[in-house]
Amino acid sequence: MMRRMTRLVDHQTIWPWLLLLPLAVYLLVFFAVPLIEVLKMSVTEPKPGLGNYQKVFTGALYGKVFLNTFGTATLVTVCCLIVGYPLAYLMSNTTPRRAMMILLLITMSFWTSFLVRTYAWMVLLGNNGPIIWLIEMIGIADPPGLLFTRFSSTLAMVHILAPYMIMNIYSVMKKIDPVLIRSAESMGARGGSLFRHIYLPLTAPGIANGAVLVFVICLGFYVTPVLLGSPREQMVAGLIGNQIEQFLAFGLGSAMAVVLLVITLIVLGIYHSRFGLDKLWG
Amino acid sequence: MSSYLQLSGINKTYGNFTALENVDLEVEKGEFVTFLGPSGSGKTTTLMLIAGFATPTRGTIDIEGASLAGLDPQDRNIGIVFQNYALFPHKTAAENVYFPLQMRDVKRLEGMRRADEMLDLVGLAGFSHRYPKELSGGQQQRVALARALVFEPDLLLLDEPLGALDKNLREQMQIEIKRIQKKLGVTTIFVTHDQTEAMSMSDRICVFSNGKIEQLGKPLDIYHRPKTKFVADFIGESNLIPARITDAANCKAQSNVLGDVTYGTQSGTELRDGQEVSLVIRPEHLKLSSKRLADRMSAGIEIETIVNYGDNALVIGTSESQQIRVRVPGADVVILNEGDKCFISWTQDDVFVVTD
Known part of the structure; x- marks a missing residue:
């Protein structure tokens, strides 16, 4: 003692x-x-009790916003995966010099403030922007508005969050022993079956890491959906901002924040039980 | 004559570097041939050419008369055990073994049954559902072996498979691999830089040095009748003593250290009078004695170091400033002291001549 x-x-x-x-x-x-x-x-706020939570769980608008948030986060995660996986594969299978160049491009975009990147997308997608101009040039008169739609907010969020996905998958791909692939080839695996049975399962931890990071960050995304998204398809963070800034409904805003926090923790909890949170950052 | 596996005139160059030069080799069906050599000698390169992971710059490889040229590794039907086993970490032992069958469209039920049978054969019954990380090094090795054999390959290639195991396990696995290879009768190429492994397992040993086959023969032939200095030095322990041929017709040579020596008959390269060569005497063939022995050739030696190994001892001495190594039985070593002057002796058959 x-x-x-x-x-x-x-x-x-x-x-x-x-x-x-x-x-x-x-x-x-x-x-x-x-x-x-x-x-x-x-x-x-405004009075003691669980009234705020009752509103969050029963109000049709709030439920819709939560569902929309989930939908958007899922869509963004899937898009990040579709964009990120081939890029990570390219990086881990090209010359070190080229991999370095791609990495530099990704990190350069990553280091730029996402507010700046969000405004950049506003300029690019705006009604007087170069993309609309291009669409008109190829002969489509009166093109649909791109800005303030689900498309524009998803596009920008994928742009902002894809590096998380790429880095996670890349770090796992880099660690795959090339002898494993050779070994599979010697046993007759090639092309699609090699990918399905060997490569994809070996990179699955990277996909899981990247997906959870992107999904969780996306759940609470505020600036980009608010500035670029459709006002009819709000996400939770934006709605919370509205409650507090416009309606001074601190209690209701806080209740939504708590619900969002709990959902996020549940997602991380599921991940932790399967893979262990300590692996999330590589 | 057409043998089972035939390598003819294989050359492999990488830019200016010649990895393999004029390699010719014939392997019979069911034979166990070891590629032995130091790292960078070309043994692994040859293995990779056979496996199809690299293409020879020149030369052909045939199995049963059919050329392997243009065949992908996937289509060669060759089983390979890699140095670090290369087991798939996300598959169980049985799933690993089933994998090559799966790639051959064998249904899961049938394939898993055959995988279990093969695991049984390599002594891993009951380990089917373990993942590689739940298995010891030796067990992983057995899974890798089962996986390379389950699809009845035309050829089994083993690339330094025992390198990562400790000594006892190595010896155990040497016996195991040999047993399984014999039982299945699969033609096997085994790559190693470990000469004891090569000696104990092979039907024939193929010694590689600097991208060439230095010598090919039965283990004991290679051990007792090395043709070159490199082989004599690489296989077993050797005393290499510089000498000059004085009478090639009557097997006579002259050396500063040993004096006039009659050597055993020499197969292989033709020797001529006056040629500078090396005489080889294995340390275990030399006898130490306090007096010259009448029926043996002998030379004086001063003992410098005695290294005890228990069952035997290595005595290192000098004779005419040439270091001489002698193996003596452990029981005999007690009467020897460092600094003693005594004699080494040998018979004609203990001495053979190698060239560079």
Whole structure:
């Protein structure tokens, strides 16, 4: 017992915890306290009780927005996968120099503020923008508006989130032992069957990681859907913003935020039970 | 004569680098041939050419008279065990073994039954449902072997399959592989840089050096009658002693260290009088004694180091500033001391001549 006590005050044991202190304080002040505040508001504003949650779960609009959010997140995830998988494959199977170039292009876009990228899409897709101009040039008169549609917000979100998918899949593909592929070939596997039976299952962890990251980030996406999306197809984050900024309905907004948080945690929980959260960042 | 596997005039160059030069080899059906050589000697390159993962620059490879040229690895029907086993981590042992059958459109029920049978044969009954990471190195090795054999390949290629195992397991697996190979009668090429492995398993050994076949023959022939200095040095321990041929017709040579020596008959390259050669005497063929022995040729030696291995000891001494190694039985070593002056002796059959 004495030994334990002395070891506890041993500076070697305490030092790492001291190093964590600034971060702990920061998280407490700027994350835990506001989160608790949100939780509290959701059951106290405007009057105590579960009224806000009742509204969230029974109001037709809110249910629709949640469903829409899920739909959009799924669509964006699938699009990221379709775009990202071949690109990651190309990167892991080309010369190191070319892989570096592609990586640089992806990270350059990744490092650019997503607000800037969102505005860039507004310029590109706008009614006076180059894409509409191009469509008119090839002879389609009176083209449909591209901006403020599900298309524009999905496109921009895929652009912003695809790097998460690409990086995750790429890192898994890079680690595949080429001897495994040779070995499969020597046993008669080629083309489609090689991909289906060997390559795809080997890269599945990367797909799972990328998909969960993209999906979870997408669930809470605010700026891009608000600025580029259709007002009729709002996502939850935008709706929460509306409640608080326009209607000053802090309680209802908080309740929605809590529901969104719980859903996100459930998604991560399912992932954790299957793969382990520690693997999410590679 | 047409043999089962035939390599004729194989050359392989990568840019300016010649990996293989004029390799000719014939392997009989059911034979176990080992490619032995240091890394970079061309043995693995030859294996990859047979497997179809590389194409020879020149030369042909035939199995039963049919050329393999233009056939993809997928179409060669050759089983390969890779150095690190290359098991599919997402498949169970049985699924791994079933995979080549699956690629041959064998139905799952039938295929899994055959996979289980093969796992049984390699001594892994009851491990069908384990994933590779739940198996030990030796067990993974057995799965890889089962997987390479289950589809009844025309040829089995083993690329340093025992490299990752510890010594006891290696010996056990050597016996296992040999047993299974004999039972199935599959023609086998085994690549290794380990000469004891080659000695203990092979019907014939093919020694590679610098992209060429240095010598091809039965293990004991290679051991007792190496043709070149490289083979003598690479297979087993050797005392290589520089000498000059004085009378080729009567097998006489002269060396600073051993004096006038009569060597055993020499097969292979023709020797001529005055030629500079190396005399080879295996350490276990030399005898140590305190006096010259009447019926044996002998030379003086001063003992420098004695290394004990228990059942035997390696005595390292010098004679005319040439290092000489002698293997003595463990029981005999107790009477020897470092610094002793004594004699080494040998008979005519213990000495053979190799050229560079």
